Amino acid sequence: MQTKQTWQLQEAKSRFSEVIKLAAIAPQEITLRGVPVAVIVSMDKYKQLTKPKKSLLEILRSAPFSLDELELPERKAEDMREISF
Numbered sequence: 758m759q760t761k762q763t764w765q766l767q768e769a770k771s772r773f774s775e776v777i778k779l780a781a782i783a784p785q786e787i788t789l790r791g792v793p794v795a796v797i798v799s800m801d802k803y804k805q806l807t808k809p810k811k812s813l814l815e816i817l818r819s820a821p822f823s824l825d826e827l828e829l830p831e832r833k834a835e836d837m838r839e840i841s842f
Contacts (some may be wrong), residue, residue, distance in 0.1 A: 763788060 761784040767777050769787050776785050780797040787795040798806070811819075 762786070763791075763793075768793070 760779060762779060762783075763786040764776060766787055766789045769785075770827045775798060775837075779785055781799045784802070786793055787797065
């Protein structure tokens with residue numbers, strides 16, 4: 758049984774149950790007049806793709822240590838460099 762497949766819209770409509778079953782294994786591409794127009798994916802994959810991404814601040818706040826414990830080296834004051842245009 759082939760997993761990832763490209764389907765013409767008309768064939769996908771007539772074999773919809775098969776397309777859905779295969780989408781549980783791998784994304785199924787649908788074309789209209791030879792042009793890719795849609796992809797059918799499993800619900801798990803859809804949830805993974807649409808799950809909100811954490812911001813950098815949320816990632817830092819969920820770190821296993823306190824940011825107060827993080828030791829950073831002192832920064833040196835540096836002269837500004839010239840930029841020529």
